[in-house]
Amino acid sequence: MSDLKSNQLHIYNSLSRKKEKFEPIKSPFVGMYVCGPTVYGDAHLGHARPAIAFDIVFRYLKYLGYKVRYVRNITDVGHLENDADYGEDKIAKKAKLEQLEPMEIAQYFTDRYLHDMQSLNVLPPSIQPHASGHIIEQIEMAQKIQEAGLAYESNGSLYFDVKKYNQNHNYGILSGRNLDEVIANTRSLDGQDEKRDQVDFALWKKASPEHIMRWKSPWSDGFPGWHMECSAMSTKYLGENFDIHGGGMDLKFPHHESEIAQSVAANGSSPVKYWMHNNMVTINGQKMGKSLGNFITLEQFFTGDHPMLEKKYDPMTIRFFMLQAHYRSTLDFSNEALQAAEKGLNKLLNTVRLLPSLKSSETSDADIKALIAGGFEAIEDDFNTPVLIAQLFEATRLVNLANDGKMALTASDIQNLTTFFDDTLFTILGLTDTFSTSNPLENVADGLIKLILEMRLEARKNKDWATSDQLRDQLKALGILVKDSKEGSTWEWDLN
RNA sequence: GGUCUCUUGGCCGAGCGGCUAGGCACCGGUCUGCAAAACCGUCCACUCCGGUUCGAAUCCGGAAGAGACCUCCA
Incomplete structure (x- = not known):
């Protein structure tokens, strides 16, 4: 029936903290959910990391023959801001600032995000659900949690009762936290006295009078809590149990931890088989982030319009730069590193252009099959793209030697190399030769x-x-x- | 403060008990009217101090430094 390629794909599962053989719940189908952007600003280098990392996962699973449904959300509602004007969400805040409709802003930045992703040759997900379009599903799921006795209403808001949940389940199973320690170390925030405990989180939040994004619910006119959208939308499109959930490491706690709790409370089972987390992009050794104000947007990279950039960088350079580091390692930005990536990628592309005219010999001086096998072993080892790329550079060296007449490759070697570059550089790693577009x-x-x-x-x-x-x-x-x-x-x- | 992670050559970055990672830069060479480009080759490591082992960048203990999360964040 299925045309699956045989594979030994192993994925590092954040939940078990070790590499596990990848076996879908219902092969050949694979369900994958990845936390997408909050669309209240331009995407920066950090946003490209998960988009590219999970694009590789998506591409490779498809390459293997799996039927993948990839869901990546657009967050256009919720996400409380923790400052003086708490209770107002980020999008509403920006809207007032600029006198625009909240949805106008969300649409604007969504379009820009998708454009950046297209430039980076990130494949569009199968489904791209908006949080604002799934308010009903979020209310229904929150109700199920309330019916299960694991949520309580307080002043029009609904909160998840973490301590009660923890009596029979483990709140901290993903992030490795101990609830008592979390409680001891949680800062007390203003205006949270409606909660029974600091660690409780909102499933539904009553909107303050000046809050413009609001929907009706059994509890109040308001908006869904921070973590509800991913739980509700992943359940809707992938089912109560699905294969892969991805996102940035910074989302592990409390976002993903709470997603697990919500699903267990509502559906009775842990939702995800393999949790995957990409590491951060750093700039001068520090996380690049909106709140730190040290980010460079993707558009600025593409145009070179930023004081820290020595020149503009092609989207493919950005993509290749990302793939030269493993997705679970931090990746430090610098002009030098980016320019190294640019030259390296060009070298590989030159080889691809050279291959069709390469003259073959009767004998071979190289073990091309071993080289290729090494490349695939790397990608199957938790998507080790830097090692795969090292194999491509080795192939490049051999091709250039052959081109100079210093190395003999058979016609079958050349054919195998051509297929190798085609499958890995273009199909799996998603690079393109921008000069030939x-x-x-x-x-x-x-x-x-x-x-x-x-x-x-x-x-x-x-x-x-x-x-x-x-x-x-x-x-x-x-x-x-x-x-x-x-x-x-x-x-x-x-x-x- | 709590929890966790990291520290590899001039820069980026793999490896995680024995086997050259790789890229960029530098240097040497090939090519060339010159230059650039391209290609080939060489050099430069494992934060420090102990321990385990025939053998450690890789395991264990300690020190120093850095980072992430604990608050929206990719």
Whole structure:
């Protein structure tokens, strides 16, 4: 029946804190949920991390032949802000500031987010549900929790009774926390006296009079609590038990911990088989984050318009940069590292362009099959993309040696390498050769520049170095880098 | 303060008991009218102090430094 490729995929499960063999609950189907963005600002480098990390998971599972339903939410409601004006959610706050409808802002930033993701060649999820479109489901789930006796109403708000839940279950199973310690260390916040205990969290929150985002519910006119949307929407689209739930490490507690508690309370079972968490992007060793104000938006990377950026970076450079580190390690941003990634990716793409014209030999000096196997072993070992990439660089070295006549590769070696690059670099890692993307203007530019290069070649044949160098220098000034080799001259963009 | 994690060469970053990770930079070479580009090659490590072991970057203990979470956060 199924066309699954045989595989030994192992995933690090945050819940068990070890690598486990991946076995879907109902093969060949796989359900995956990933926490998406809160759309009240532009996406920054940190947002690209989970998007790309789980894009790899999505791509690889599909490559293996699984039928994957990938759900990534858009948070456009809720998320209390913890300052003087508590009770007002982030989107409402920004809306008032700029005199716009809350949904107008959410729509604006949603569009921009999706555009950035497309630039990064992140595949669109199967379903992209909005929290605001699932208020009913969230109310229903909160009601189930209330009926189960694990929530209480207080002044129009509904709270999850963590201590009571903890009597028969383990609140802390994911984050490794001990409830008593959490209680001892939870800061007391203003305006939370409606809660029986500091650790309790809102399932539904009554809206204050000035709060503009509000919906009717059995408890009050208000809005759902922070963690409800993911529980409600994952249950709706993936069922009470599904395979993978992903998100940033910073969401482990309390967000994901509370999601587990909500599902157990409402449905009676832990919702997720494999919990996956990506690590943070750091800048000068510190987490890049909205609240720290040390973030660089993706658009700024693409345009180079930020004081910390030495130049602009292609989205594929950003993507490759991310994939050169394992998703569970922190990744430190620097111009130097980004430029290293840019050159490295170009090197790999050059090899791909070289492969079709590579001459084959009768014998082989290299064990290509072992090289390829090494690459796949890496990706199956909890998506170790940096090691996979190292194998691609090794392949690149061999191809270049063969191209220089210093290494013999058989026709079958070359075919296997071509398939390897195709499957891994493009299909699984999702990189693209931006220089070969067909864009009408780009094609015209290419034609014009080649024309000029022909004129230059003519000048060089006549040893008219003055004209030759003048053409090269003037192209350079226009951001066009001329690259001479014995086969002839080629060019590439060298903007900035 | 509590819980947890990390510390690898000039920079980024794998590895997690023995086997060159890899990329970028540097340096050397090939190519070239020159230069650039491209390619090949070399060099540079495992925070510190103890311990376990035939053998430790990798395991154990201690020290120092850094970070994450505990509050919305990818």
